[in-house]
Amino acid sequence: MTTTKTVVTLKVNGVERTAEVEPRLLLVHFLRDVLGLTGTHVGCDTSQCGACTVLLDGRGVKSCTVLAVQADGHEVTTVEGLARDGELHPIQEGFWEKHGLQCGFCTPGAMMTAVELLRQNPNPTDEEIREGLEGVICRCTGYENIVRAVKYAAERMRG
Amino acid sequence: MKLDRESAGARWIVRPDGCDKVTGKLNFLTDLSFPGMVYGTILRSPYPHARIKAIRTDAAARLPGVVAVITHRDVPGVNRFGIMYPDQPVLCEDRVRFVGDAVAAVAAESEEAAGEALRLIEVEYEELPVIDSPEAALAPEAPRLHPGGNVLHRTHYERGNVEGAFRRCAVIVEETYETPRQMHAYMETEGGLFVPGPDGKLAVYAPTQHGYMDRMQLARILAMPETDIRVVSSPIGGSFGGKDELNIQPYGALLALCCGRPVKIHQSRWESVRAGLKRHPMKIAMKTGVDADGRLLAHRVRILADTGAYATLGAPVLQFATEHAVGPYRIPHVDVEGWAVYTNNGVSGEFRGFGGNQVVFALEGQMDRLAEALGMDAWEFRRINLRGMDDPGPLGQRVAPTDGARHVWETIRRSSLWERRSGRTTDRRAETRLHQRDVSSGSGHVDVRPDNGGSGPAAASFSSPWVRRGVGAAMVMHGCGLGFGIPDPAGGRIGLSAQGNIQVAFGHEEFGQGLLASLQLMIQDLFACDPGDIEIILGDTDRAPHSGSSTASRTTSMVWQALHRLQPHFSRAVCERASTMSGIPVSHLRLGPGGVWAGPERVVRYREIAEKGTEGLQFETQFHFPVTPDAIMGGHYLYTFAGVVTEVEVNLLTGQVTVLGVEHAVAAGPVVNPMGYLGQIEGGNGMALGFALMEDAVMDGSRYVTTNLDTYLIPTIRDVPERIEVYAIEDLPPNDNYGPRGVGEVGSVGLAPAIAAAVRQATGTWINRLPISREQLMRPISTFLHENAPMVSVPDVGKEEG
Numbered sequence: 023m024t025t026t027k028t029v030v031t032l033k034v035n036g037v038e039r040t041a042e043v044e045p046r047l048l049l050v051h052f053l054r055d056v057l058g059l060t061g062t063h064v065g066c067d068t069s070q071c072g073a074c075t076v077l078l079d080g081r082g083v084k085s086c087t088v089l090a091v092q093a094d095g096h097e098v099t100t101v102e103g104l105a106r107d108g109e110l111h112p113i114q115e116g117f118w119e120k121h122g123l124q125c126g127f128c129t130p131g132a133m134m135t136a137v138e139l140l141r142q143n144p145n146p147t148d149e150e151i152r153e154g155l156e157g158v159i160c161r162c163t164g165y166e167n168i169v170r171a172v173k174y175a176a177e178r179m180r181g
Numbered sequence: 182m183k184l185d186r187e188s189a190g191a192r193w194i195v196r197p198d199g200c201d202k203v204t205g206k207l208n209f210l211t212d213l214s215f216p217g218m219v220y221g222t223i224l225r226s227p228y229p230h231a232r233i234k235a236i237r238t239d240a241a242a243r244l245p246g247v248v249a250v251i252t253h254r255d256v257p258g259v260n261r262f263g264i265m266y267p268d269q270p271v272l273c274e275d276r277v278r279f280v281g282d283a284v285a286a287v288a289a290e291s292e293e294a295a296g297e298a299l300r301l302i303e304v305e306y307e308e309l310p311v312i313d314s315p316e317a318a319l320a321p322e323a324p325r326l327h328p329g330g331n332v333l334h335r336t337h338y339e340r341g342n343v344e345g346a347f348r349r350c351a352v353i354v355e356e357t358y359e360t361p362r363q364m365h366a367y368m369e370t371e372g373g374l375f376v377p378g379p380d381g382k383l384a385v386y387a388p389t390q391h392g393y394m395d396r397m398q399l400a401r402i403l404a405m406p407e408t409d410i411r412v413v414s415s416p417i418g419g420s421f422g423g424k425d426e427l428n429i430q431p432y433g434a435l436l437a438l439c440c441g442r443p444v445k446i447h448q449s450r451w452e453s454v455r456a457g458l459k460r461h462p463m464k465i466a467m468k469t470g471v472d473a474d475g476r477l478l479a480h481r482v483r484i485l486a487d488t489g490a491y492a493t494l495g496a497p498v499l500q501f502a503t504e505h506a507v508g509p510y511r512i513p514h515v516d517v518e519g520w521a522v523y524t525n526n527g528v529s530g531e532f533r534g535f536g537g538n539q540v541v542f543a544l545e546g547q548m549d550r551l552a553e554a555l556g557m558d559a560w561e562f563r564r565i566n567l568r569g570m571d572d573p574g575p576l577g578q579r580v581a582p583t584d585g586a587r588h589v590w591e592t593i594r595r596s597s598l599w600e601r602r603s604g605r606t607t608d609r610r611a612e613t614r615l616h617q618r619d620v621s622s623g624s625g626h627v628d629v630r631p632d633n634g635g636s637g638p639a640a641a642s643f644s645s646p647w648v649r650r651g652v653g654a655a656m657v658m659h660g661c662g663l664g665f666g667i668p669d670p671a672g673g674r675i676g677l678s679a680q681g682n683i684q685v686a687f688g689h690e691e692f693g694q695g696l697l698a699s700l701q702l703m704i705q706d707l708f709a710c711d712p713g714d715i716e717i718i719l720g721d722t723d724r725a726p727h728s729g730s731s732t733a734s735r736t737t738s739m740v741w742q743a744l745h746r747l748q749p750h751f752s753r754a755v756c757e758r759a760s761t762m763s764g765i766p767v768s769h770l771r772l773g774p775g776g777v778w779a780g781p782e783r784v785v786r787y788r789e790i791a792e793k794g795t796e797g798l799q800f801e802t803q804f805h806f807p808v809t810p811d812a813i814m815g816g817h818y819l820y821t822f823a824g825v826v827t828e829v830e831v832n833l834l835t836g837q838v839t840v841l842g843v844e845h846a847v848a849a850g851p852v853v854n855p856m857g858y859l860g861q862i863e864g865g866n867g868m869a870l871g872f873a874l875m876e877d878a879v880m881d882g883s884r885y886v887t888t889n890l891d892t893y894l895i896p897t898i899r900d901v902p903e904r905i906e907v908y909a910i911e912d913l914p915p916n917d918n919y920g921p922r923g924v925g926e927v928g929s930v931g932l933a934p935a936i937a938a939a940v941r942q943a944t945g946t947w948i949n950r951l952p953i954s955r956e957q958l959m960r961p962i963s964t965f966l967h968e969n970a971p972m973v974s975v976p977d978v979g980k981e982e983g
Contacts, residue, residue, distance in 0.1 A: 060212035062203020063418070065368040066450040070890035073368055101205035118199040121856050124864060125693030126202030127209060127368040127418030148903065155898045159890065161366055161419050162693045164863035165898040166905055173460065 026039075030094040034059070034060065035103025050074040050082075052090035053100055055076045061101035061130045072158035075131035076100050082138025084131075084157075101130035104137070112178035113137055113171070122171030124162030132158045136172045144180055147174070182852075182905045184862075189855035196856075197697045197712070200414070209418050210386045211372035211611035218374070219248050221436045222295040222446065223429065224285040224302055225456060226277035229313070229525040229883030230326075231306040233275050238285060246294035248795070249440040250302070250568035252285045256435065257406030262427045264394060268327060269491035271402055271431040276304070278326055279490035279525050280884055281456030281559050288436040288444050313883040315464070315487045315522035318934055325489065326523040332487050334496035334521040336503040336815075338576055340602040346479035346917070350470030354550040358467070358543035359950040362487075363460035365532060366895050369418025371457065372447030375433035382409045385433060388417035390425040391730035392722050403433050403438065407741040410434075415720025417692035421868070422531035423458050424692075425732055426493045450889050458530035459878055461486040461521070465506070465543040475555050477512045477566045480547075484519035484540065489528035495521040497667060498529070500815035501660065502536030507575035508544045509586040509658035509822065512565045516587030525883040531732065533865065533929050534773055537659055538872060542951060545655040545934030549941065558593055558603070559938065563656055570914060578665070578809040578816035580920060585822035585848030586658060588910040592846035593654055595825035599844075601828060602652035602942065647833040647963045650841070653938025654826035657931040661734045661818030661922050662806035667815070669806035670729045673743035675751050676799030682716035683708060683751075685744070688728035694925055695857030699737055702854050707748045710776040714787060727800055734821065734923030735806060737853060741920040746802045754798050759785040762793065807919060821849040821922045825931035827902075829939040834962060836955025838874055838940060842904035843932060849922040851911045858924055862907045865928025871896045873933035874952050939959030 031040045033058060041056050053059045054077065062085060065071035065166060074085040077099040085098075113133045123129040132155065139146060139154030146154065151172045160168060165166040186193050201207035238250040253260055253272040260274065261267040273282050285302050289295035312318045318331040325331060350789040373387025383405070389395045392414035400407040417424065428649060429446045437444040440866040448456070484502055488495035501523040506517050532538075548946060552562035567586050574580040593599055663669040678684040691697050697717055704715050718724050728737065747758045756770040759777035763770075770777050776786040791800075824846040830839045845862050852858050875894045879886040887893045907928075913919075937948035944958055 041973070051738070054212075058214070059205070062207065063209075063212075063369070065370070066890040067267075068450070068889045068891040071368060101203075102846050105204055110200075114203040118195055118203045121196070121860060123196070123199065123202055123418040123693075123694070124860055125417065126198070126207060128508060129202055133203065150900045157897075159366075159368065159895060159897060161368055161421070161868070161895065162864045163860060164865075164867035164905070165901050166863050 028062040028091050030090050032093050033097040035099055045089065045091050046175065047090045048086055049078065049088040049090050049093050050085035053085060053098070059100050059102050061129055063130060065128065070159065072135055073128045073131040077134055077137065078142065078157065081137050101133060104133065112175040113140070115178065116171035116175035120167050120174050121181040122168040128158060128160045132160060136175065139172065140176055140179060145176060148171060182911065183348050183910050184852065184855055184859050192702060192855050194698055194702065194856065196695065197701055198691065200969045207416065209369055209416060210374065210388055210413065211369055211418070211447045213374045213386055214445065215374060215376055216319050218394045218443040219288045219290055219440065220292045220295045221286060221288045221433055221444045222292070222299055223283050223432050226273070226280055226282040226284060227621040228306055228308055229280050230279060230311045231277050231310040232309060233277065233284065234305040234307055236285060237303040240303070241298040244294060244298050244301060244445060246290040247287060247288065247298045248442065249288040249436050250285060250298065250441055251435050253677040255439060256402060259401045262398050262402060262431060262490050264426055265494055265496055269493065271725040279527060281527060282490070283432065284302060286432040286436055286442050286942065291831065294685055299539065305584060311883045312524045313526060313880065315485045315520070315524060318522045326525070326825060331523045332520055333492050333523055334499050336499055336517070336519040338503055338517045339515065340577055341797060343479045343481050343514045343516040346514035347470050349472065350478050352551060352554045353470040354414035354547055354554060355468040356546060356550065356949055358465045358546060358549040360463050360539040360542060361872065361951055362527065362880065363532065363872050363876045364461045364878045364893055365421040365423030365458070366890070366893065367419030367421060367423055370448045370450055371424065373429060373433055374443060374445050374468045375437035376443040377437045377441055382411070383438060384411045384413070385430060385434060386413045387430050387433065388420065388424050389414045390420055390422070390690055390692070390732050392690070392720050393727050394730065395427060395430055398427055399430060399434055403434055408936045411721070411723040413721045415690035417690055422535070422732060425730065426458060426668050427456065454878065454885060454888055454893065458493065458532065459527050460532040461488060461495065461529040461536060461539065463502065463539040465540055466544050467547050469547040469551060471551055471555065475550040475557055475562055475565055477510055479514040480507065480512045482506045482517040486519065486521045487524050487526055487529060489524060491528050493528060493530040493943035495529060497663070497815065498531065498536040500664065502540045504575050504660065504815055504817065505537040505658070506540040506544055507567045508541065509656055511572065526880050527878065527885065533868065534926050538869070538930050538933065539969050541655070541657055541930050542934045546937060546949065549938045550947065559965045560590070560599065560654060564590055571887065574809065574816055575811045576816045578811040580818050580820065581917060583809070583820060584912070584914060584915045585820065585910070586656070588848045588912060589822045589824035589846040592908050592910065593826050593844070596826050596844045597887065598652060598826045598828055598842055611843055643982060649831045649833065649943040651831070651939040651941065651943030652826065652828045652830060653935045653942060654824065655931040655938065657825070657927055659734065659821050659823070659927045659930060661738060661819045661821060662817060663733050664815040664817050665808050665813055669808070670727060670803065671739035671806055672799040672803035673727050673730050673740060673747065674726050674802065675744070675747045677755060677791055677795045679795060680715055681786065681791035681793055682909060683710055683714050683720065683787070684716040686718040686725040687740055688720065688722070688725045689731040689740065695854055695860060696736060699854040699857055700740060701742050702784045703741055707744055708752070708772045709774065710772065714775060727803065729806070734925045735924045737921050738819070738919065739806065741853065742804070742940045743802050745920070746804065750800045755790065758790050758798065762789065770788065801858060807896050819919055819922055821847065821924060822925045823847045823931050823958045824933045827932060828940050829936055829943060831940060831958055833944065833960045836957070836959040838936065838958070839954055840870055840902045840936065842902050843908045844908065845928060846908040846910060847927060848910040849924045849927065850913050850919070851921045852909050853921045858909060859907050861924045862928035863905055865926065866905060866932055867896050867901050869929045869932035870901060872951060873936045877952055882968045
């Protein structure tokens, strides 16, 4: 197996990271295996589960559908970069406070998806929250508390 | 008590593991890595049934980067696993029996090299005839899948004289029900890290629901002493019963010992679908009869369960189904027979509800059909047949007295959702809203069902003639623990740690259910301490004692009992130590926040006690889950009860069933952890919704048609109802000292039959097969064009509003 490796430089959670990668390497594997940022998870092979959702230049993407080389020169935020200066992001507070999680495996992706939703719509209705988070599968909670968590975060972020 | 934040008060706490879970700090066992680690992968059979003629691994072993290739020849101990009957080959020798059967495994420096090596392993197969259904397996000419034949387990329970009683019945209902191959679909697929030590020992970091059971099974496979294996089994990214059995552990362990390096395995979703357990698909034939007053007389049940290629817990699942097919009803004449049958399909095993979900769907379907045949209210019909407080259990065994059935029945009867079924609603505001919506859309109303007590609000609450609503409800009686005849040990340890914490250790696992929060609350209750005084150790065979499995709705119950056994010993010993240090008599001392208190003052801190030495301050208990004194295999002693009521909307043009609202009434003793309790019922509800409406791992010719989450559809946030309420009934009979019962499973059982009953009311169609097929409910639009006039009636809004 001979492959031509490519050097990529990404700003991940505010820190510039450079690595030599295979062109076919997915962003999610770059984050998990190369950078050791294991908060981002993989739950399927078909881009259904949303556990791998991260922010690319501030917009939510499923990192299993992006190659690391496509993210070259861009900014990535993972769950590890959500809290700032030791302060939890409101969405993190919401998921913790409102019990929007059980096993926690889908939680990073669910929270990043919610951040994207609130970026587009800071004051979503319940129905809009359900529409915005449809691409994230949680097998534990039954979702009721996830809706509450996102509402909590929306209120906090609106001040 | 409606369970929510308000009613829970101070007991509504945030999860102790929540901060690590929302920051990504929490390492799942599949997130772990180790210096010098290599990657393991498993070669599985491409055929559902074949003879292995040869396995050649030379080319794979020569591939650069490959450090180990193993086959059955490399298994030093017993080449089999299975909690109940170890009949599943770790690595197949001469025959494969399903598409998940493992034939070889590889460890390599990279995942790519490991994957490439799998392709270089040559296996010569000779395909054998495939048994793709239990019926085919039972045919006289069917090939034998195992030396003992194709029947893994047969159950038979009989009382009275069923045939004679049927002759006296006024109404008899006979129906066959079918349930799907539901997949656990935990979001974290199977995986783990296996680290060999320089001393020949092995550390296993892999999710399971019973670390000590994994250790025993691995020791048997590896021919190693159990004490040379450490199993770390917590935390887990979801399990639902699916990770209780071994999955990738044998391969990780064998590869690590073979190459002497840490090995990581993490299955893809497709590998998980292919090799992982599923819920037993069952065909359940029931014939049930009542007398003219509606009293149940006779109940005959035949259960045929597709257990797949290997045993795992197929026998106990069938046993559980046999017991729960009788349910919370008084039936004098009962005859239940069950078969768990081997096929070449995917392996079926433990799954939340443990065979109860399938038979309760059938049993409650019978109750609804009988009530309708009698012209009775479906809930009233259940009432006149409901068990009493001191009745024996479903198999005639003695059980702990319980009035749970009556309590949940009452709660559902009073529910506003149930009242919508017959139009006896008191929720006037909701009605007004619905009417307004109808009026504004300009559509008429439909009188849907002739048998629902008239054109009540449930029937008159939609805007198009092809959109129908209905309300249905179901009862659940669910056994806790493993049942008579199955070892069901429990235990735990408490002690003062060297750092001065109250340290408790259990072999149980945290897989999201909220065990950590439950333990924190119980410990605070018992020792009046601060959360900061507590240290909890879970799921580590080197650090926690035997506690039995974290399954069967038993964990909350068992840790509560363990802590109650340990509390007097620990409190007395700590107070005695504090008495020596402070000179205050023991009788004046008590445990409190941060240490030992006398009156309003803390006189000795835990840390100060620990500094003087903690010897003599550790206590351990071992006991057994409470069992019935009657030797009836699988019979339970403690039960939980649940009533579920739901309202659905059915679109007859698309066949879409939408669940609008659900109420659960659960009787499981005192609520320890309201947040966890509610989470289990809401989560179970979501899983049951999938079981009822969408989930099925379809197989064709014993090969998976459904291979990933693109075609295996599980409920999303848009599929679950916007309104779900949970009512917890905490009452226990006097002298019941068993404390809280677990609620991990009971919330996942009753929704499917409740939905089926609601769909019947909405559409007139009886559901006997899950998931409910849209095709069964869809009607051509011409139906509505031709039947428009007779089906649409003007709403009686004025009269309703009075």
